[in-house]
Amino acid sequence: MAEPLLKEETGIYKKKYPYYIENPVVENRVAQFLEAFAAVLNYTDYKPLLDSYCITNTKCNRCAVACPVYVTTQDSRDIPCYKTNLLLEIYKRYFTFGGWFRSRFLTKSFELTEEIIDEMLDLFYRCTACRRCTNECPLGVDHGLITRLGRYILSLIGIVPKALQVSVREQLEGKTHNTSQVPKNALLNTLEFLAEEIEETLGIKVEFPCDKVNREYVFFCAVSDYLLEPDTLMGNAAVLYAAGDWDKWTIGSCNYDGINYGLFYSDWHLENIIKQLVDEVERLNGKNILIGECGHASRSAHDFVPVFGGKKTYPVMNFMEYTLDCLRKGKIKLNPDIITQKVTYHDPCNIARSGWIVNQPREILKSFVKNFVEMEPNGQYNYCCGGGGGLVSIDEIHEFRMEVGGYVKAKQIEQTGAEIIVSPCANCKKQLRELVEYYNLPCKVVGLHDLILEAIEIPGGKTSEERKKMKEEMEIM
Amino acid sequence: MEQWIEFAKGPLFAFTFLIMILGLARHFIIQFYSIFISKGKQLKNVSWRKIFSDMFSWVVPVKHLIKGTRIFSTVSFIFHVAAILVSVFFIDHIVLWQNYLGIDLPSIGRALADILTLVVIGCILVLIACRIFVRRQREMRRKSDYVLLIMVLLPFLFGFLAGHPAINPFPWNTAMLIHILSGEALFVVIPFTKLSHIVLYFFDRLSVVHWQLKPGAGDKVAKALFGEEAKV
Numbered sequence: 228m229a230e231p232l233l234k235e236e237t238g239i240y241k242k243k244y245p246y247y248i249e250n251p252v253v254e255n256r257v258a259q260f261l262e263a264f265a266a267v268l269n270y271t272d273y274k275p276l277l278d279s280y281c282i283t284n285t286k287c288n289r290c291a292v293a294c295p296v297y298v299t300t301q302d303s304r305d306i307p308c309y310k311t312n313l314l315l316e317i318y319k320r321y322f323t324f325g326g327w328f329r330s331r332f333l334t335k336s337f338e339l340t341e342e343i344i345d346e347m348l349d350l351f352y353r354c355t356a357c358r359r360c361t362n363e364c365p366l367g368v369d370h371g372l373i374t375r376l377g378r379y380i381l382s383l384i385g386i387v388p389k390a391l392q393v394s395v396r397e398q399l400e401g402k403t404h405n406t407s408q409v410p411k412n413a414l415l416n417t418l419e420f421l422a423e424e425i426e427e428t429l430g431i432k433v434e435f436p437c438d439k440v441n442r443e444y445v446f447f448c449a450v451s452d453y454l455l456e457p458d459t460l461m462g463n464a465a466v467l468y469a470a471g472d473w474d475k476w477t478i479g480s481c482n483y484d485g486i487n488y489g490l491f492y493s494d495w496h497l498e499n500i501i502k503q504l505v506d507e508v509e510r511l512n513g514k515n516i517l518i519g520e521c522g523h524a525s526r527s528a529h530d531f532v533p534v535f536g537g538k539k540t541y542p543v544m545n546f547m548e549y550t551l552d553c554l555r556k557g558k559i560k561l562n563p564d565i566i567t568q569k570v571t572y573h574d575p576c577n578i579a580r581s582g583w584i585v586n587q588p589r590e591i592l593k594s595f596v597k598n599f600v601e602m603e604p605n606g607q608y609n610y611c612c613g614g615g616g617g618l619v620s621i622d623e624i625h626e627f628r629m630e631v632g633g634y635v636k637a638k639q640i641e642q643t644g645a646e647i648i649v650s651p652c653a654n655c656k657k658q659l660r661e662l663v664e665y666y667n668l669p670c671k672v673v674g675l676h677d678l679i680l681e682a683i684e685i686p687g688g689k690t691s692e693e694r695k696k697m698k699e700e701m702e703i704m
Numbered sequence: 705m706e707q708w709i710e711f712a713k714g715p716l717f718a719f720t721f722l723i724m725i726l727g728l729a730r731h732f733i734i735q736f737y738s739i740f741i742s743k744g745k746q747l748k749n750v751s752w753r754k755i756f757s758d759m760f761s762w763v764v765p766v767k768h769l770i771k772g773t774r775i776f777s778t779v780s781f782i783f784h785v786a787a788i789l790v791s792v793f794f795i796d797h798i799v800l801w802q803n804y805l806g807i808d809l810p811s812i813g814r815a816l817a818d819i820l821t822l823v824v825i826g827c828i829l830v831l832i833a834c835r836i837f838v839r840r841q842r843e844m845r846r847k848s849d850y851v852l853l854i855m856v857l858l859p860f861l862f863g864f865l866a867g868h869p870a871i872n873p874f875p876w877n878t879a880m881l882i883h884i885l886s887g888e889a890l891f892v893v894i895p896f897t898k899l900s901h902i903v904l905y906f907f908d909r910l911s912v913v914h915w916q917l918k919p920g921a922g923d924k925v926a927k928a929l930f931g932e933e934a935k936v
């Protein structure tokens with residue numbers, strides 16, 4: 228594989244990768260930052276955590292070797308603890324007794340400056356919030372959480388990547404209520420198109436359920452999937468159909484976006500987006516929330532519907548859990564002779580780091596893919612694709628994601644020698660596709676249900692063998 | 705000198721030990737309250753199993769020792785085990801626990817204690833070396849990192865010297881006094897420095913609980929800063 232194009236000797240890793248900010252604040256940022264920090268401390272409950280981290284942080288820097296960014300750059304500012312320490316120092320100085328005392332009576336005390344704000348602005352978006360470092364910290368210091376808190380405070384003074392802010396604004400305040408501005412009629416058209424495609428490839432006639440009430444599952448995927456990932460969605464549909472659950476699910480037309488960028492930078496938005504999601508389920512009187520193939524959408528719903536849903540909490544399932552359940556109960560059949568290539572699996576950090584979804588996709592894959600190889604390390608200890616924490620949506624830092632964030636991943640992929648990388652996450656797929664192209668790796672990136680779509684047997688439809696032949700003929704033409 | 709040692713072993717020991725206990729108790733109470741009581745409602749989303757496994761999974765971090773920072777991790781783990789064993793279960797210390805706390809603990813023999821003490825001293829030297837020679841550790845070092853390691857070293861070193869007159873260049877009394885005083889100095893600094901991880905360790909590990917954010921807080925922050933009409 229090509230070395231990163233920007234080699235270490237050139238010192239280029241010191242390079243900054245600025246992102247667009249909508250209305251950059253230029254004046255008086257220190258005072259504004261402190262005011263925002265004070266407000267956050269006042270209403271949230273981060274204080275005890277910060278108190279404890281401030282005092283115990285041993286700076287052993289064990290976390291550094293776990294971080295793909297530091298491993299690539301070897302630059303001290305990329306040490307996870309260094310980043311975290313920026314925020315902790317500010318907290319200590321301005322919001323604790325000790326800090327106040329030092330600043331009053333000792334000459335050399337820390338002061339927040341514009342330069343430090345610039346440094347935070349840069350560093351908090353050099354971390355993919357993948358939390359791999361947390362797994363390796365003896366004290367369990369959660370740099371993902373602190374990075375997120377830092378970003379939250381910065382966002383309150385207007386420092387936030389434009390790409391994220393614009394999406395969130397559309398989702399919460401816009402007409403379409405989704406990040407990609409897909410209007411309702413476009414959704415309906417897409418669903419029709421998907422139904423036609425299904426008829427053509429699978430040989431069955433279906434109509435996608437939209438706004439049906441009292442259904443078992445209300446389905447949300449990353450809204451971009453409707454535009455970019457028809458195979459994944461058709462795979463989802465195929466499982467529901469084959470399992471005989473076609474009249475048990477629905478899509479809601481008022482809110483059909485599982486994306487939640489609040490998870491990456493704002494408590495405020497996180498909560499409101501979750502509420503919007505819960506309201507839609509309530510409107511349709513659904514029983515469960517079923518999230519499509521998207522890591523952060525799954526994690527935000529799974530972890531935060533119980534927190535922010537109030538009394539209206541609904542069980543949250545990832546689609547892979549559903550599929551595995553169908554497979555175990557024998558409700559669906561996957562033909563093991565269809566996928567002959569070498570396949571590997573990339574764990575999306577948001578669902579794998581906590582250990583929630585690690586074995587499910589593997590069990591599914593191993594049931595019909597003969598040539599399966601693991602990346603090393605994997606599961607809870609996987610490396611981030613390099614686009615986590617919302618970075619993948621920021622196009623202007625493409626070079627950072629390729630050269631720095633994703634370098635370790637690209638090497639890992641190359642070592643497996645796989646022809647297909649399965650990654651059940653909209654963000655990871657985008658980043659991995661760009662990586663594969665950037666480093667010229669001979670493999671293709673797909674979702675799990677893209678493969679299932681090829682191998683599943685559909686009652687009353689074309690067999691998987693027939694479909695495979697059809698596809699091969701098409702490719703020859 | 706004799707009186708000094710008696711004083712250090714008696715009232716001063718009780719006093720410094722009390723400071724440590726009170727300081728650590730303060731940490732314990734604040735953290736326990738904020739995690740298990742004021743977060744009460746949000747806590748129901750986290751299973752007790754998860755809480756316990758997060759708290760204790762690193763106590764014996766076997767699978768973590770073999771990757772990443774092998775030397776540092778292994779040495780620091782051995783250091784912790786040996787230091788706890790010697791300082792709590794050494795036969796002469798058992799007497800202190802009996803006198804002050806009225807508890808009877810089993811003791812480890814002198815020979816084992818000697819070996820463990822040497823292990824502790826060796827480990828501390830390696831840890832200091834890591835701070836000096838490993839680049840990523842050097843880059844974030846503070847003076848206190850060295851000072852604390854040396855403060856921990858002193859009681860072990862002088863305890864060992866006091867127990868082995870043959871190699872002890874100091875008079876027994878002096879070595880003993882330094883042993884006791886440096887140990888007591890350690891008691892005093894524990895609650896105020898990173899050594900308070902004795903207690904805070906178990907709470908730091910519970911980041912899963914801290915991810916249970918406070919409902920409604922985001923809206924309140926936005927209103928406080930931007931007024932009722934806060935916009936994204």
Ligand code: SF4
Pocket residue numbers: 284285286287288289290291307308363364365366367368
């Ligand atoms: S591993 Fe943990 S304690 Fe050590 S430097 Fe990193 S965050 Fe700090």
Ligand code: SF4
Pocket residue numbers: 293294295296297306307353354355356357358359360361370371374611
């Ligand atoms: S969360 Fe991930 S990217 Fe961020 S510091 Fe930790 S390991 Fe590095």
